[in-house]
Amino acid sequence: MSRAFAASPETWVFLALGGFMVALWPGAGAPAAPALLVVLALAVAVTGLPHGALDPWLARQSGLWRTRRGLVAFHLAYVALAALVLVAWRWLPGPSLALFLAISAWHFAGDWRGHLPGAARAVAGGALLALPAWRWPGEVQAIFVMLSGADGAAVAEALATMAPWLAAGMAIVAAFALRRSLTTAIELAAITALALLLPPLLFFIVYFCALHSLRHLRHAALGADAGARRRMAGVAVGYTLLALVLAAVAWPWLARAGDALPVPGTPLAQLVFIGLAALTLPHMLVVMHAERAARAAP
Numbered sequence: 001m002s003r004a005f006a007a008s009p010e011t012w013v014f015l016a017l018g019g020f021m022v023a024l025w026p027g028a029g030a031p032a033a034p035a036l037l038v039v040l041a042l043a044v045a046v047t048g049l050p051h052g053a054l055d056p057w058l059a060r061q062s063g064l065w066r067t068r069r070g071l072v073a074f075h076l077a078y079v080a081l082a083a084l085v086l087v088a089w090r091w092l093p094g095p096s097l098a099l100f101l102a103i104s105a106w107h108f109a110g111d112w113r114g115h116l117p118g119a120a121r122a123v124a125g126g127a128l129l130a131l132p133a134w135r136w137p138g139e140v141q142a143i144f145v146m147l148s149g150a151d152g153a154a155v156a157e158a159l160a161t162m163a164p165w166l167a168a169g170m171a172i173v174a175a176f177a178l179r180r181s182l183t184t185a186i187e188l189a190a191i192t193a194l195a196l197l198l199p200p201l202l203f204f205i206v207y208f209c210a211l212h213s214l215r216h217l218r219h220a221a222l223g224a225d226a227g228a229r230r231r232m233a234g235v236a237v238g239y240t241l242l243a244l245v246l247a248a249v250a251w252p253w254l255a256r257a258g259d260a261l262p263v264p265g266t267p268l269a270q271l272v273f274i275g276l277a278a279l280t281l282p283h284m285l286v287v288m289h290a291e292r293a294a295r296a297a298p
Helices: 009-024 034-053 054-061 068-091 095-110 118-135 137-150 149-176 182-197 202-220 225-254 271-296
Strands: none
Touching: 009 149, 009 202, 034 068, 034 202, 034 225, 034 271, 054 068, 054 225, 054 271, 068 202, 068 271, 095 118, 095 137, 095 149, 095 182, 095 202, 095 271, 118 137, 118 149, 118 202, 137 149, 137 202, 137 271, 149 182, 182 202, 202 225
């Protein structure tokens, strides 16, 4: 594979946004400018939600459903998996968080499928999540405690403990990538730098919105003609709007449901994060099936 820096569009967006954020970030502990937070929120709405909203389309293309009855069954299974995550998180918050992070690491590692072997991708995905816990232990622990109580603190400490080893592994993986894809090596180096320079949530938003989500959307559109791309855009927009409407309708009920969470009385943001985690499991399974079907296709 060529070592030329033939960067994809999402690579340039990721590097540009990451550099922009580092240049603007006023320092550890200082609040981000409100206008910047608005921009980041819009970025999540524009790239993050459509990234998952294409799941019905991917499921159709990979053979998970073919008929209207199949579409209904797909939606029921999708919602059931999300509900299963919510129930598990209610009764086993610590293990649920740990399992979610492990699955997320492997899912994010798929960004370099075709450029890195499985073990190298696993190291990169693990480092992506562990490096912020090493550099910003207080911030990561606060987020995890909000999600899973005291168990969340233990998960954050475990990540911080593994982080130096994963950082060394990331350096080795990036050096290995130089032999196959200069673009991949640069992306891994940029992820490492941004994880250490930006507070955890800002780092994750930059990575998730600018690299992971855009790459997922671009790959989904590869090989599709103009008509198929218009239909894909309609699916993405439609399901994104549906998700926003459902969130708005459910908001009053969610605001009264705080006592049912692992840490009663924590901010409402806890509900949002756990809700996103619940949707991530079926999304990952759909993506894995679509990738397996694509590899099996003649």
